[in-house]
Amino acid sequence: MRAFADFAAERSITHVTAALILEWAGGASTPDAARARFDRARALAVFLHAEDAQHEIPTMGLLGRSRRRRPAPHILTQDQISRIMQEALLVPGLTPISPLTYHNLFGLLASTGLRISEALSLRRDDLTEDGLMIRKGKFGKSRLVPIHASTRAALERYLEARCIVRNAGDDLFVLGHGRAPTATRVYVVFVRIVRKLGYRNPTGPGPRVHDLRHTFAVRSLEACGNDPQAVLRHMKALSTYLGHVDIANTYWYLEATPVLLQMIASTAEETWIGGAA
Structure with missing residues (x-):
């Protein structure tokens, strides 16, 4: 989300708005890429809104829904x-x-x-x-x-x-x-x-x-602890290990457990503040 933070910083915007997200998403090269941008920025807005209600959360699906929605993973103990x-x-x-x-x-x-x-x-x-x-x-x-x-x-x-x-x-x-x-x-x-x-x-x-595959991926990321940089370093290796063609498929695992979601929230806040400063 650094690209989105930079996009906002260029416009001297300190709080996420629906209009900002739509403008950024609209700059994508294809409709699918625009929907992906919108979904990522909206997820960031949800996390930021929890800390500061001035951040707007746009209505879900404004650019249409993704053609394929992954079922929620069941992470096993x-x-x-x-x-x-x-x-x-x-x-x-x-x-x-x-x-x-x-x-x-x-x-x-x-x-x-x-x-x-x-x-x-x-x-x-x-x-x-x-x-x-x-x-x-x-x-x-x-x-x-x-x-x-x-x-x-x-x-x-x-x-x-x-x-x-x-x-x-x-x-x-x-x-x-x-x-x-x-x-x-x-x-x-x-x-x-x-x-x-x-x-x-x-x-x-x-x-x-x-879900055995999902569990392996999530547990290996959780083993990195609360260090976002360690997780990001591990992400590339994990993507290769799992045979993912697109590393975006590996990033999906970050949303799988409360532990990783909390790390995303903290990282998103730091990224937004750093990009808009």
Whole structure:
């Protein structure tokens, strides 16, 4: 939001107004970029208004609503993740490998933030000395994902147990038929587990498999503490680690928890005051 603060400072404006936000958003090159500018500046206005009512909050959606709105993430606790993994060991299957597959798959997603499609596309030889080689990432991009020693040890134990599956292919994670489960099958198993544990109602929204990725991202940012500069430095590395093409997708995680929201509020206030001084 430094650009918005500079825009206001050039006009000697000390308080956010709806007109100022619309003028700044209107300078974007495309309608989508204008909506994105408006949404970011409006979020800043909300935080500033909480401290000083003279800051105006423009009506939501003045430039139209975003075409795609992300569902709110469900950030899981470490205890919840552990219970999900333990419950996965009770998943019935044609062979003993099924529960081990789901147990290790959910553990890998939680400890690396991989997309489910990336994890299910892994081959046995993608586990290298340097980490996991993601060859079929989103948008066709490949990347190397370093992993913790405990994660490597768990995967190596799983590979040993995987030998019980006859005619297993090259997929890292397999079921009794020797191939990786489908993403749909993984979704079904995960939802059944979280409903059984009471983390999700019988009907309605709740934790999804993708929330393991969200949780990894948010917890890694929270580990930076209340140092905004440390978070910003970590943001670029996290964006690369997660395989984001646009770092703006990584910044979205800052809105996921009260801890990070409070940091945004403090940083926004400092940015605005510094830019308008």
